[in-house]
Amino acid sequence: MIIDYDYIDKYKEELACVRLNNKYGFIDKNGIEVIPLKYDWAASFSNGLVCVRLNGKYGSIDKNGKEVIPIIYDFVLNFSEELACVDLNGKYGFIDKTGKKVIPVKYDFALDFSEELACVELNDKWGFIDKNGKEVISLKYDWADSFSDGLACVELNGKYGFIDKTGKEVISLKYDWADSFSDGLASIELNNKYGFIDRNNIKIIPIKYDWAVSFSDGLACVELNGKYGFIDKNDKEVIPIIYNAACPFSDGLACVDLNDKCGFIDKTGKEVIPIIYDTADSFSEGLAYVELNGKYGFIDKTGKEITPIIYDDAGHFSDGLACVELNDKNGFIDKTGKEVISIIYDDAFSFFNGLALVKLNDKWFFIDKSGKEVDE
Numbered sequence: 001m002i003i004d005y006d007y008i009d010k011y012k013e014e015l016a017c018v019r020l021n022n023k024y025g026f027i028d029k030n031g032i033e034v035i036p037l038k039y040d041w042a043a044s045f046s047n048g049l050v051c052v053r054l055n056g057k058y059g060s061i062d063k064n065g066k067e068v069i070p071i072i073y074d075f076v077l078n079f080s081e082e083l084a085c086v087d088l089n090g091k092y093g094f095i096d097k098t099g100k101k102v103i104p105v106k107y108d109f110a111l112d113f114s115e116e117l118a119c120v121e122l123n124d125k126w127g128f129i130d131k132n133g134k135e136v137i138s139l140k141y142d143w144a145d146s147f148s149d150g151l152a153c154v155e156l157n158g159k160y161g162f163i164d165k166t167g168k169e170v171i172s173l174k175y176d177w178a179d180s181f182s183d184g185l186a187s188i189e190l191n192n193k194y195g196f197i198d199r200n201n202i203k204i205i206p207i208k209y210d211w212a213v214s215f216s217d218g219l220a221c222v223e224l225n226g227k228y229g230f231i232d233k234n235d236k237e238v239i240p241i242i243y244n245a246a247c248p249f250s251d252g253l254a255c256v257d258l259n260d261k262c263g264f265i266d267k268t269g270k271e272v273i274p275i276i277y278d279t280a281d282s283f284s285e286g287l288a289y290v291e292l293n294g295k296y297g298f299i300d301k302t303g304k305e306i307t308p309i310i311y312d313d314a315g316h317f318s319d320g321l322a323c324v325e326l327n328d329k330n331g332f333i334d335k336t337g338k339e340v341i342s343i344i345y346d347d348a349f350s351f352f353n354g355l356a357l358v359k360l361n362d363k364w365f366f367i368d369k370s371g372k373e374v375d376e
Contacts, residue, residue: 073087085111092108103129115147127141195212219238219267228241273301296314
């Protein structure tokens with residue numbers, strides 16, 4: 001029997017999520033329903049598990065439909081380093097892939113495990129725990145970020161520095177701001193000027209710029225005297241600091257503004273998409289929105305207009321869809337420019353994990369990628 005589903009998602013790990021009468025389940029590549037359509041929402045499979053929602057609670061099932069992680073949580077994040085962060089009654093903890101609570105659900109907030117440690121917050125103080133739940137770095141900081149390249153950025157009394165996995169402050173907390181290490185360097189701010197240090201706190205790039213962001217693929221965007229450009233790790237000006245604005249590289253291209261017009265350059269500084277647009281956004285999922293004469297559309301990395309430049313506003317692509325606005329109403333298009341969710345909403349946010357928050361007639365609610373309302 002052929003079933004006409006209301007929605008069919010792409011296949012992930014041999015199974016596809018389907019919806020019928022506002023219930024979700026999964027079919028195999030023969031179209032056989034292998035997991036019953038009984039859930040209020042479902043994501044896509046990853047590493048043999050999929051997050052599902054039932055009666056307002058979240059958990060995970062395996063490919064046989066077996067409930068591996070009990071459907072009792074207010075939210076379940078993706079697994080990272082074999083553990084997943086869960087939210088229950090406003091508190092956070094961690095479970096393993098059998099659903100066992102390996103770290104008590106007691107923290108006010110928590111980040112995913114990174115380099116064997118997780119950053120957690122309790123009573124407005126931050127620290128780090130290991131996979132046994134042991135607090136290996138005391139919860140004493142005003143803020144902290146996940147470990148990257150063996151170091152974590154922390155803040156105490158308005159000053160930033162870096163600690164190692166033993167909790168030793170290897171870079172003194174003396175900076176006004178600091179970013180996590182990327183490509184072996186970290187951006188730091190001192191007295192309203194920016195530069196870069198290495199893991200030994202050696203100033204590789206002098207603190208002389210008015211603004212700077214982390215290195216990515218060997219280049220960092222910097223600002224000097226109101227102009228933007230890109231430097232390499234030797235502080236060589238690879239792309240001249242001549243632009244009115246610039247975004248970090250994404251998908252090999254960077255959006256730049258010159259004389260109030262926007263376009264894209266490659267890592268040699270070559271203009272690969274003409275600087276003719278009034279505004280533009282960085283590439284996301286292979287496409288970028290552009291504005292011309294007050295209207296928005298999308299281009300690919302060759303500069304080809306994938307959609308007509310006809311919309312009043314647009315957002316970046318996420319989960320394969322982009323939010324667009326026309327005549328004060330919002331909806332969603334796919335990467336071919338096809339309107340897959342009608343432009344009827346008073347407001348809308350981008351999709352994340354298969355859901356988007358929208359507003360219609362003063363009511364906010366979530367929709368799935370077929371445009372159907374789902375309970376949240």
